[in-house]
Amino acid sequence: MDRTPVIIGVGLSEYPVAPDLDGVQHHTLAAQRAIADAGIEKSEIDGYVNAGGGGGMMVDDAVTMAEYLRIDHKYIDGTMTGGSSFEFHVQHLAAAIRDGLCDTALVTYGSDQLSRMGRRLGTGGFQRAGQRVSGPMQHEAAYGNSLVGSYAMHAMRHMHEFGTTSEQLAEIAVGVREYAMLNPKAMYRDPMTVDDVINSRMIADPLHKLDCCAITDGGGAFMITTAERAKDLPQPPVYVLGAAGAQTHWNVSQQVDFTTCAGAKAAPIAFGQAGITHDDVDMLMFYDSFTITCLILLESLGFVKQGEGGPFVAEGNLKFGGKWPLNTDGGGLSSCHPGMRGIFLIIESVRQLRGQGGEAQVPHCEVALAAGSGGWLSCIGVAILGRNHP
């Protein structure tokens, strides 16, 4: 019995704007589509994983959603590491499938954050006048830092240590936009230049508006089973070659080194499991909450040496036709970022490995690497997926 973990189904709900769907409906629609894509019966699902939603409403946590979907599971996991949760889920499910804790598992995500809360998310609105703040945030809340500000402090330090420039960061946004222009559903599809990025208004120095991701609605789901079960299913199987996660901190003030992240610990584990090198990777799905997120992931995962990411990006290596095409669905920067984007990194990797990438298809795509960042470059999850049986 071949228990190699295999992704057999993926599904998206509706994005980037879906005012008629609430978070639970996003989970559900994505699940229905992933189940249909996999070509199996819902009754076969005996594992369920969910990180909760982007809205923090506690109506779509793992146990509540398992009840809502009526999944008769024998394996459940509610790990929440922010946007990287779903790469951690791949790690956990790969082990659970191998060990026989379950045979066929469903992972879902859904968020209606744009329709419900609007666009203020990245620049405040969390902290209110006179509000009492407990826990570690009691040492941060009084100052009015923003989500963008936390990433901006990484960019500032990276620029200081390595001479990284705003133009280099902008190249990341421009490259991802080129892919968004090929995705009819992407939030932003107009052509964009480096000048457009650096001339867009500053949100938190040195990050401009166009260094920041979109705020959208959306949901996604994927299904994992054994290579054995996948043999007679309609879609080409996508193998989990390696998956690992690591954490350096949670709140930004506890970041140990603002120029790198826990990807430096997770990547060697994932690559070791996969038994491949960076040159074997055909495409990248990086968490692009901000341009700096991608640059630090690129370096910390070992695709380039620390400090060499800026020039490497400026050479066009992450663009359409480049060495490691990045975020072929248009990314969080231009297409879809409904709170916790990590599941979309898995889904687009699977589509590309099946050859279903459409105009954005990466030629001869055999290995894809998805790297999620949760929190403030806090928790990093790395999943390496492949078209061929390991």
Place this chain on the structure above:
Amino acid sequence: MKAEVRTVEEWVKPLPQPDGVSAEYWQAASEGRLLVQQCPKCGNRQFYPRALCTACGADPEWLECSGRGTVHTFTVVRQYGARPFRDELPYVIVMVELDEGPMMLGAVTDCDPDAVHIGMPIEVHFVKAADDLGIPYWRPPR
């Protein structure tokens, strides 16, 4: 060390909720003293205050700081959605590397935001937000 403590009539920003460990830290800050923790067993210094040494697990003790540090990294926040911060834009969020070692998050005052740079020396001062609660801020040394 005893730094300047300014008292405000009404504190309109989010207010720390002191707990069993942090209450002493906030109390000291209201008196113009900045505390970090130091481990009597292994010497590790840490901030924010916790009930254990993050290096060895022992009970930490308090160390009074000089109130001096340098800018490790920072950002100038130019957009924020909610009051009261929206009314103060632009302002500087900073990671301060204390002379004693640990880093802490804060805000820089009494300085043009565009003059702040990494490596810049800064010193602490406090705003008294409640009887037993002072909030540390940072500014160029006087």
